[in-house]
Amino acid sequence: MKTRLRRLAALTVVLVAFGCRREPPTPTLPPPADTPLQGGSVVVATFADVTTFNDYQSAGEVIESEIIDLLYPTLMVEQPDYRLHPPSFAPRLATSWEFSRDGRALTFHLRPDAHWSDGVPITADDVRFTFTAQKDPRVGWTDMELKDFITDVQVVDPLTVRFVFSSAYPYQLMDANDGHIVPAHAFGKVPFETWRTADFEPGLVTGGPFRLAGHTPQQTIILERDPNYWVAPRPYLDRLVFRVLPEIGSQLGQLLAGEVQLVPVVPPAEATRIQGSPDVRLVEFPSRTYGLVFWNNRDPLFADGRVRRALSLAINRKALVETAFQGHARLSNGPVLSSMWAYNATLPQLPYDPGQATDLLAQAGWRPAGNDATLRRGEERFAFDLLYPAGNTMRQQMAVLIQSDLARIGVQVRPVQVEFTSLIARLESGHYEAVIWAWTEATKVDLTALWATPGQTEGTDNYLGYSNPELDRVIAAARQETDLAGAKALLDRAQALIVEDQPVTFLYEANQLAGVSRHVRGADINPASVFFNVTDWYWDPR
Amino acid sequence: MMRWALLRIGAGLLLVWVVATATFALVSLAPGDAASRLTDPRIPPAARERWRRDFGLDRPLPARYASWLGSAVTGDLGTSWYYKRKVVAVIGEVLPNTLLLTSLGLALELAGGIALALVQLRRAHGTGDRLITLATLTAFALPTFGVGLGLISLFSYRLGLFPPSHMLSVAGETAHGWARFADLLKHLVLPVTAIGVTGVGAVARYLRGSLLDERLEHYVLAARARGCSPRRALVAHALPNALLPLITMAGMSLPFLVSGSLIVEVVFSWPGMGQVMYNAALGRDLPLLLGGTIVATAAVVVGNLLADAAYAVADPRVRL
Numbered sequence: 111m112k113t114r115l116r117r118l119a120a121l122t123v124v125l126v127a128f129g130c131r132r133e134p135p136t137p138t139l140p141p142p143a144d145t146p147l148q149g150g151s152v153v154v155a156t157f158a159d160v161t162t163f164n165d166y167q168s169a170g171e172v173i174e175s176e177i178i179d180l181l182y183p184t185l186m187v188e189q190p191d192y193r194l195h196p197p198s199f200a201p202r203l204a205t206s207w208e209f210s211r212d213g214r215a216l217t218f219h220l221r222p223d224a225h226w227s228d229g230v231p232i233t234a235d236d237v238r239f240t241f242t243a244q245k246d247p248r249v250g251w252t253d254m255e256l257k258d259f260i261t262d263v264q265v266v267d268p269l270t271v272r273f274v275f276s277s278a279y280p281y282q283l284m285d286a287n288d289g290h291i292v293p294a295h296a297f298g299k300v301p302f303e304t305w306r307t308a309d310f311e312p313g314l315v316t317g318g319p320f321r322l323a324g325h326t327p328q329q330t331i332i333l334e335r336d337p338n339y340w341v342a343p344r345p346y347l348d349r350l351v352f353r354v355l356p357e358i359g360s361q362l363g364q365l366l367a368g369e370v371q372l373v374p375v376v377p378p379a380e381a382t383r384i385q386g387s388p389d390v391r392l393v394e395f396p397s398r399t400y401g402l403v404f405w406n407n408r409d410p411l412f413a414d415g416r417v418r419r420a421l422s423l424a425i426n427r428k429a430l431v432e433t434a435f436q437g438h439a440r441l442s443n444g445p446v447l448s449s450m451w452a453y454n455a456t457l458p459q460l461p462y463d464p465g466q467a468t469d470l471l472a473q474a475g476w477r478p479a480g481n482d483a484t485l486r487r488g489e490e491r492f493a494f495d496l497l498y499p500a501g502n503t504m505r506q507q508m509a510v511l512i513q514s515d516l517a518r519i520g521v522q523v524r525p526v527q528v529e530f531t532s533l534i535a536r537l538e539s540g541h542y543e544a545v546i547w548a549w550t551e552a553t554k555v556d557l558t559a560l561w562a563t564p565g566q567t568e569g570t571d572n573y574l575g576y577s578n579p580e581l582d583r584v585i586a587a588a589r590q591e592t593d594l595a596g597a598k599a600l601l602d603r604a605q606a607l608i609v610e611d612q613p614v615t616f617l618y619e620a621n622q623l624a625g626v627s628r629h630v631r632g633a634d635i636n637p638a639s640v641f642f643n644v645t646d647w648y649w650d651p652r
Numbered sequence: 653m654m655r656w657a658l659l660r661i662g663a664g665l666l667l668v669w670v671v672a673t674a675t676f677a678l679v680s681l682a683p684g685d686a687a688s689r690l691t692d693p694r695i696p697p698a699a700r701e702r703w704r705r706d707f708g709l710d711r712p713l714p715a716r717y718a719s720w721l722g723s724a725v726t727g728d729l730g731t732s733w734y735y736k737r738k739v740v741a742v743i744g745e746v747l748p749n750t751l752l753l754t755s756l757g758l759a760l761e762l763a764g765g766i767a768l769a770l771v772q773l774r775r776a777h778g779t780g781d782r783l784i785t786l787a788t789l790t791a792f793a794l795p796t797f798g799v800g801l802g803l804i805s806l807f808s809y810r811l812g813l814f815p816p817s818h819m820l821s822v823a824g825e826t827a828h829g830w831a832r833f834a835d836l837l838k839h840l841v842l843p844v845t846a847i848g849v850t851g852v853g854a855v856a857r858y859l860r861g862s863l864l865d866e867r868l869e870h871y872v873l874a875a876r877a878r879g880c881s882p883r884r885a886l887v888a889h890a891l892p893n894a895l896l897p898l899i900t901m902a903g904m905s906l907p908f909l910v911s912g913s914l915i916v917e918v919v920f921s922w923p924g925m926g927q928v929m930y931n932a933a934l935g936r937d938l939p940l941l942l943g944g945t946i947v948a949t950a951a952v953v954v955g956n957l958l959a960d961a962a963y964a965v966a967d968p969r970v971r972l
Contacts (some may be wrong), residue, residue, distance in 0.1 A: 153822070158931070161735045169690055169734075221722050251705045255696035286860055306706070307738075308732045327745045328923030331820055351822055355921050359801070360817055369816075424675050531936055535684030559697050 150649025151349035155361035190638035197213035234271035239294035311566030346648035373626035376472035378438040397622035408575035424467035442616040444592035454605040485520040493522035500527040537573040663952030730939035739943035750924035765855020792853030800919035817921035825935025862894035905957025910951040
């Protein structure tokens with residue numbers, strides 16, 4: 111599922127939780143334990159309102175993507191099994207699918223019983239219409255490039271649709287599946303040239319387990335069970351209510367008071383308080399977010415690989431991760447998450463070794479001189495600004511710890527907070543020395559955007575100015591390798607090269623914490639989505 | 653009178669144009685743009701460049717300004733880049749919510765401040781006066797978010813009397829008539845109190861000082877000499893004159909009515925202008941920011957006009 115960088119603003123707010131208890135609807139006959147009960151509603155806290163319910167207007171905010179996923183179907187459901195292999199897919203709108211011999215045609219067979227919320231059947235025409243919207247530049251879908259290798263989508267019959275690819279490659283299923291299917295008979299009435307700004311909300315026709323029952327801007331989104339949904343008796347819940355609560359303290363206060371039943375992102379500093387409540391359980395799972403220090407590789411200060419390695423050795427990363435995350439993260443040591451199939455388990459974990467760091471810096475020409483204990487190379491002092499996003503207390507804490515660690519080897523660091531959008535602009539333009547940053551990995555393992563030499567394709571996320579021609583070759587080969595073992599070997603090599611070069615210092619792999627009422631049963635909250643199996647959730651008042 | 657009104661309106665329009673142009677320049681020159689925030693890992697990096705082209709961010713600044721101004725003078729404030737809806741529609745959704753909250757907060761602030769000042773002046777420099785001064789100054793110095801959280805902690809979570817957030821409960825949003833109105837009133841109590849409590853100190857201080865001066869004026873002494881009771885001399889004679897500085901203060905508060913109190917809106921999850929404009933600033937949503945700026949600047953202009961007019965009504969010596 112879509113994710114984005116999340117800033118966990120750990121505002122400590124002491125709210126005493128009493129009273130205001132919510133009375134959930136109770137079914138008339140109490141069935142035996144562990145049998146899903148029909149009815150009930152769950153209130154979910156969200157930081158912001160959605161801007162659209164149309165996937166092709168959305169800029170991919172997490173909660174917006176998740177609500178759209180509750181309202182519109184995809185052909186398949188991506189499974190959170192990427193620890194073992196690239197993610198597999200389970201049926202959703204499609205019951206089955208097969209590739210042609212040459213691997214360039216992919217045929218989906220659709221459910222005959224799938225209907226839109228207005229009762230109109232969901233057919234292959236809807237899939238083809240969706241594809242034309244995805245590719246149309248007037249619509250301007252943010253993920254349009256993901257469909258670059260799909261040349262056509264053909265309607266074979268009302269329940270069969272064929273995707274034609276320009277070539278065979280490893281992530282064809284994922285690319286075909288990306289984007290939700292939208293109703294041709296309803297959305298088709300709006301010309302593509304007006305899609306960017308058209309308001310699709312009035313009379314919204316949907317096709318998911320829930321449909322839109324109400325939306326008060328900046329306040330509440332009410333989704334109700336769609337009786338047309340094709341997997342009866344699911345969903346069990348009658349309603350999912352999203353309440354906008356922009357402040358994490360309010361979210362947690364209302365969770366503990368029973369006004370809210372799900373807070374999707376709980377800051378680590380608040381974990382103990384949530385665990386102490388008898389009415390709420392804390393769900394913890396490895397997220398796909400990892401933290402790192404970007405060293406600007408174009409800056410003469412960090413151009414030398416020995417210097418970057420020395421800085422990594424001189425930061426007590428284990429203590430830093432323990433302090434900032436209070437045990438809710440693990441140490442990171444490479445560009446692929448340890449929870450991914452492609453992770454190279456043989457990568458070395460750099461130790462905390464200020465002595466070795468000092469030696470490496472000396473080899474690079476940095477030696478103590480003068481009275482202030484700061485390392486010097488000629489007239490140049492080893493001093494720089496370490497930027498982090500304003501208001502992010504965890505990264506502020508990390509910046510101070512890094513400042514203190516590096517001061518011990520004679521490197522002067524000045525932590526500087528910068529407003530988030532300005533910080534991204536500085537990263538994009540290369541006007542920085544070092545930044546504490548976090549990145550959220552997609553489930554597709556592709557190292558191109560972040561680590562390949564910039565300028566080879568339009569757009570890059572390689573703000574480091576890092577370039578290693580051998581790495582570029584390995585990454586390009588891994589992208590095209592259809593054999594899993596072959597791809598893994600290439601990705602192992604790529605990770606080793608990056609870790610050897612240390613263009614960044616890898617800090618942590620964060621866990622995501624969610625607070626859920628104990629009355630919400632059957633929820634499998636996992637890295638794919640908080641709402642991964644929402645159709646199986648039920649409300650148990652016991 | 654007519655000439656005065658036309659001149660003031662002309663100057664007001666000029667001010668709106670200057671402020672909007674300055675906002676356009678400041679936001680456009682600030683680092684980062686609306687596309688910078690497309691950081692979803694599934695969004696291909698090329699999408700950012702495409703997005704900039706689609707929204708005209710790659711065009712030269714003067715050309716972008718000319719297009720915006722051309723539309724704005726015809727009343728079209730454009731489409732919000734974030735909400736993908738007309739700026740007027742987005743502002744129209746949240747402005748009434750902010751006006752409701754802030755006007756009630758301001759009314760409480762003024763009424764409370766006037767009442768407190770009158771109570772204080774019953775025995776100026778007495779124990780009651782000192783205690784009220786201490787209490788109102790303390791409230792004035794308290795951070796609004798602290799007061800808000802304190803109110804929530806006590807009245808929502810401990811006593812369960814008032815809801816801790818939002819403008820309506822989930823049930824209230826679908827209710828009609830009296831039930832909806834009652835639900836709204838319950839939700840208004842705490843945020844209005846948070847605004848009122850923190851602002852009441854300033855009003856009381858202003859008015860107390862002003863009343864202390866007026867009390868010794870000859871016309872008040874003359875009223876007392878004619879047998880007017882101390883209370884009547886204070887309320888009927890001194891108060892109307894002492895209120896003049898408050899008219900200016902209330903006029904200056906009009907922008908607050910429109911732009912809202914961000915802190916109160918965040919703490920109470922109130923769906924108002926403050927939150928929308930804050931997010932627009934972070935996301936560099938230029939059309940929405942400009943729309944909000946125009947509305948707020950217009951409020952300043954109108955506020956000053958009304959304050960001047962109110963002065964003329966309250967004080968016959970003032971001629972427009």
